[in-house]
Amino acid sequence: MSGAGQRVLSVLRKMIADGELSGGERVAEIPTAERLGVSRMPVRMAFRALEQEGLLIRRGARGFAVRQVTAEGLAGAVEVRGVLEGLAARQAAERGISPALREVLLECLVRGDQLFAKGYVSEEDLADYHDINKRFHQAIVEASGNPAIAAALARNDHLPFASVSALAVNRDNLTQEYRRFNFAHMQHHAVVDALLGQQGARAEAIMREHANATLGYARLFGAASGAEASGLKIIQ
Template sequence: MNERKETSQTLKALMGIRNLVIGGEIARGERLSEVPLSERLGISRTPIRAALARLEQEGLLERIPSGGFLARGFSTDEVIDSIEIRGVLEGTAARLAAERGVEPRKLIEISKVVEALDEIMCDDPREMNFERYVELNAEFHRLLSMLAGSETLRREIERATSLPFASPSAFLESEEAIIVFRRSLIGGQEQHRAVVQAIEMREGARAEAIAREHARLARQNLEYVLNTDKSLLTRIPALTLVVT
C-alpha cells in the first residue's frame, strides 16, 4: 500500500511540475527547487525529488551544479530532431509489426480507435469533439508503439514523445489550434487508417513510410508557426520552451 501511495504521489508530482513548465508558469531558464515546489503543489519533498530527476532524464529540465534544476529551452533544430526521432521509432514499430505479424485482437483494438476517430471527424473543426480527438489520437499512438511486441521499442517511443513538442498531439492541445491546424487532422486520420491497413497486409516498408510521414505533420505545424504566425508561440503550451 505504501509503495503504491508513493508511486501515486511521484506521478502527481511529475504531472504537476511538467504542467507548470509547459504551461509557462515556470519560465524557460527559471530555477526549480524541491522546497518551493513541495509547498506549491502540496506534495512532500521525496516525490518531488523523484519527479525532478525523471524530468531531467526526459530532457525537460537541466540540473545545475549549485543545486536544483532549470527549465530548459530548446532550439528549433532540437524540436525538429525530436519530431524526426519519434517518426523513425514509430516507423520502425509499424514495420516490425507488419513483418512479425500482429495478434488479431490487437489489430481489432487499434482498428476500433481508427473507427472512433472517423466518427468524430467533420469538415468544420469547430463542431468536432476536440478533447475526444486528442484522447483517441494519443491512444492510437500508444497502441501502435506496442504492436511489434517489443518492450524496448515501446519504452524508447515513450521516451521520445515525453517532450511536449514531440508528442503526437503537440500542436493540438490549445483552443486556437483547432482552427489553425485543422488542415492536418483529415490527412492525419487518413494516415492512421493507411498504416493499420499496411500492417494488416504485412507490408512493412509501406507501414514504416506512412508512420514516418505521419510524424512529420507536427513538423509542418511547427514550420507554420515559425514562418507564418509567430504569435502562436505564446498561445500553444508546447512551444513556450522553444528559443527562436
C-alpha cells in the same frame, strides 16, 4: 487525465508555443490557475504532464521553469520518434496483427471518423482525439512485439514535443485544427491498411511521415524559424 486537466495542458502548450511563457520563466500553480480561471488541480496535473514531456524543469519543491527549446533539438527528437515508430510499424506488419490489437486499431479509426464526420471540431473533440491518438500509437508499438522500441520511445518522450501526447492546439483557429487533425487521422487509416496487408515497408514510411508532420505543425505556431525556436517554449 481529466477533461479539465487536458484542456489546461493544451492551453499551456499553446502559450509556450506563442512565446507568452518564455524560456527560463518561472511558473507556479496558484498564479497560473488564477490566470486561466481554473482550480489548482488541473494546473498541477498539466505541470506534471509537461515535466514528463521535457517542457518544464522543476525548480524547488513546487515550482517549475519553462525549458528553452531549439529548432535543432525539436527536429532531432521528432526524427528519432519517426524512426522508432516506423520500425514498430514495419515489425508489426511483418509479424502480423493479433485479433485484439486489430480491434483496438479499428476502434480508433471508427472513433476518429465519428469525431471528424461533422466537418468541424471543438476543444472537447480535440481532447478526445488526444486519447484516441495516444492509444493508436501505443497499439502499434505493442503490435511490434519489440520491448526495446517502447523503452527507447519512453526515453525520447522526455524531450520537448517528441511525445505523441504533446499536442499544442490553436483555440483561435479551430478550422485550421480540423484540417490538421483530420489529415493526421487519414494517415492513421493508411497505416492500418498497410499493417493489415502486411506491407512492412509501406507501414514504416507512413509512420515516419506521420511523425515528421509534427515539424510542420510547429511552424504553424512560428516555432521552427532560424537557428532557435524562440516561440516554442513548452510547459509540462
